[in-house]
Amino acid sequence: MFDTLFPFLGGLGLFLIGMMLLSEGLVAFAGGSLKQILLAFTGKPIKAFASGALITALAQSSTATTVTLIGFVSAGLISFTQAIGVVIGASLGNTATGWIISGLGLKVNLGFYTLPLIGLGALIKLLAPGRQKELGRALAGFGILFLGLSTLQEGMQGLAANFSLAHMPAGGYGSHLLIMLTGLALTAVLQSSTAAIAMTLTALDAGAVSFDQAAAIVVGASIGTTLTGVLVAIGGTIYAKRTAIAYILFNVIAGLLGLLILPLFLKAMYATGSYINVPPGALGLAAFHSLFIGLGAVLCLPFTQQFARWVQRLVPDRAARPQHHLDDSLLQVPALALETTQRTLEELAQRLLNLYQHSLNMSRPSTATEDLQQIETVLDQAYEFVLRIPSTTDTPAIATRISALLHAIDHMQRLRSRLQHQPSADLHDSRYQQAHALATELNTLAQQGLQGQAPEDWLDQIQTRSQALAELLSDVRSHLLAVPQDQGDASRTLRITDAHRWFERSSQHVWRSSHYLQQARQARA
Known part of the structure; x- marks a missing residue:
């Protein structure tokens, strides 16, 4: 037998x-x-x-x-x-x-x-x-x-x-x-x-x-x-x-x-x-x-x-539950898992940039808090998913793309946090006119870049505007600190500085998120 x-x-x-x-x-x-x-x-x-x-x-x-x-x-x-x-x-x-x-x-x-x-x-x-x-x-x-x-x-x-x-x-x-x-x-x-x-x-x-x-x-x-x-x-x-x-x-x-x-x-x-x-x-x-x-x-x-x-x-789509595209079965094909992660992150980036524009316009929708919570949930899931994508030393393009996507997720989370804690100042105030204009231009370039509709040097233009916002923050600080102030003036100075810092930090995360998402695109095997 x-x-x-x-x-x-x-x-x-x-x-x-x-x-x-x-x-x-x-x-x-x-x-x-x-x-x-x-x-x-x-x-x-x-x-x-x-x-x-x-x-x-x-x-x-x-x-x-x-x-x-x-x-x-x-x-x-x-x-x-x-x-x-x-x-x-x-x-x-x-x-x-x-x-x-x-x-x-x-x-x-x-x-x-x-x-x-x-x-x-x-x-x-x-x-x-x-x-x-x-x-x-x-x-x-x-x-x-x-x-x-x-x-x-x-x-x-x-x-x-x-x-x-x-x-x-x-x-x-x-x-x-x-x-x-x-x-x-x-x-x-x-x-x-x-x-x-x-x-x-x-x-x-x-x-x-x-x-x-x-x-x-x-x-x-x-x-x-x-x-x-x-x-x-x-x-x-x-x-x-x-x-x-x-x-x-x-x-x-x-x-x-x-x-x-x-x-x-x-x-x-x-x-x-x-x-x-x-x-x-x-x-x-x-x-x-x-x-x-x-x-x-x-x-x-x-x-x-x-x-x-x-x-x-x-199998109806329950919109109340945040949806994402990251299914564990995709891990069997690393290139496909990375492509799906890329598209998921680009969708989330567009949502974040839209919310950023609403914040700049002082017109945040009533659903902004819920949207930011959903984005945070999916970004956390994306981070865990990317860590489980198989990679070896024989596939440097996949390793490079994984690294770029992880960096992009990190900066997107930081941008989400900035949008969640928007400054109380009136961003349309004339004191923020230059910062507001730079941030709006930067955000528009980032949106166009993710859609493939921006000039070839769109990342360089974003970086230039981000650096200009950093220099503007430094100038504002120097100017305000050089003027003697009483207690009321000190409070006003803190609000102005805080608003400029929000512009600067938010722009940094928009720039770095765009940079790493583009790097992941270019690293396609």
């Missing part, structure tokens, strides 16, 4: 590890390319669908696609309606592994031929510079995946003598539903529909399950893969929740559609097999998986807007 069980468990473990290394390595190596493909092909729903299918087939992971997608939706790069098309495409792209396994993995002992890839990948991982290390991880993962598949196939052939689903009822929707639940449970345990389908394909090849039963298991695995999405939705941001819910709903719809057409498909497969004298096998199973996912796509793609509104009603 153990001589068949151990190869089965070991092969399954190698397959899962290989899948993980392949997916993580490809995503880390091609992170920028993933973003470019998604942004280039997310216009109409059919283009979004094609990009989702292509990226998932290449990265061998629907998780990589959905994680990237969450970041883009949260950053406002694509709309949630476009994201629906990508989610549907990711589900179809996830069926590519079944074709590879059934077309090659079960017919040729690729585990033997991919052994050199494991050694080569390990050497690249150890010796190559920068992101090329991740290519080595992907190559090693590819080799381990097929080595695991070969071991799993050997173990399954041994288990086939002792394990069979023949005792389970066959025929009819009741038996299909029961076996489908088996596939769902298997996927829930393995946390990978690809691994569950690989097991099913090897079991079918070894004769441990019939084609009818294998097809029902594949339907269950397709629905079961959404359980990972449920885990993402529990603690994620509203963008992660909506994307996960959309993925869950589509796979459930496609899975139920697969269950509905299963009897007709089985009749067609057995009739074709009888005609060509070849019983249905692994390739037919891969075709069935792509078929019902494809039918689900045909059914849902024309109604992506309605689908998106449905999901948004299921």
Whole structure:
């Protein structure tokens, strides 16, 4: 018993590890390319669908696609309606592994031929510079995946003598539903529909399950893969929740559609097999998986807007709670986590600069205190999030960007504090005319710079005005202290000095925040 069980468990473990290394390595190596493909092909729903299918087939992971997608939706790069098309495409792209396994993995002992890839990948991982290390991880993962598949196939052939689903009822929707639940449970345990389908394909090849039963298991695995999405939705941001819910709903719809057409498909497969004298096998199973996912796509793609509104009603945006885009799942792709953090901070910076302008105009809105509290909360969360973004000495651009973002957060917090404790003086008083004019010009330049609408030397202009405010504060101090004053005059002097100091310090934080946000932009890998 153990001589068949151990190869089965070991092969399954190698397959899962290989899948993980392949997916993580490809995503880390091609992170920028993933973003470019998604942004280039997310216009109409059919283009979004094609990009989702292509990226998932290449990265061998629907998780990589959905994680990237969450970041883009949260950053406002694509709309949630476009994201629906990508989610549907990711589900179809996830069926590519079944074709590879059934077309090659079960017919040729690729585990033997991919052994050199494991050694080569390990050497690249150890010796190559920068992101090329991740290519080595992907190559090693590819080799381990097929080595695991070969071991799993050997173990399954041994288990086939002792394990069979023949005792389970066959025929009819009741038996299909029961076996489908088996596939769902298997996927829930393995946390990978690809691994569950690989097991099913090897079991079918070894004769441990019939084609009818294998097809029902594949339907269950397709629905079961959404359980990972449920885990993402529990603690994620509203963008992660909506994307996960959309993925869950589509796979459930496609899975139920697969269950509905299963009897007709089985009749067609057995009739074709009888005609060509070849019983249905692994390739037919891969075709069935792509078929019902494809039918689900045909059914849902024309109604992506309605689908998106449905999901948004299921997961409403509670405006009372400060929203941000920083979901922990983004940490799997550092470049994307940094990009999303950048956009979050730029949004917060614009809010701070708008409040600063209201303060300069003496027209603070009634919601200013609440807005500043929300900004403080999100800045604290952003600081903790940036500290958890993975960085190594091999990725200096990422390390530089992390440092710049942390400095930007620090100065934004200090600016927020200045806005929270605005001086009691009338800033429109003629005594503050020069400081008020400099601060207004500086703030306008910062707003235009963050929007990409300022002159090339906008940071230098901001610095010049900030330094002018510092010199003005020094001049005011010297002038006021040089004049003998009584107690009333001393109080007036303190108010004037305090107001000028507020102008100077606020301008410093506007300048430094803008400087570090721009530095983070320029450090994009």
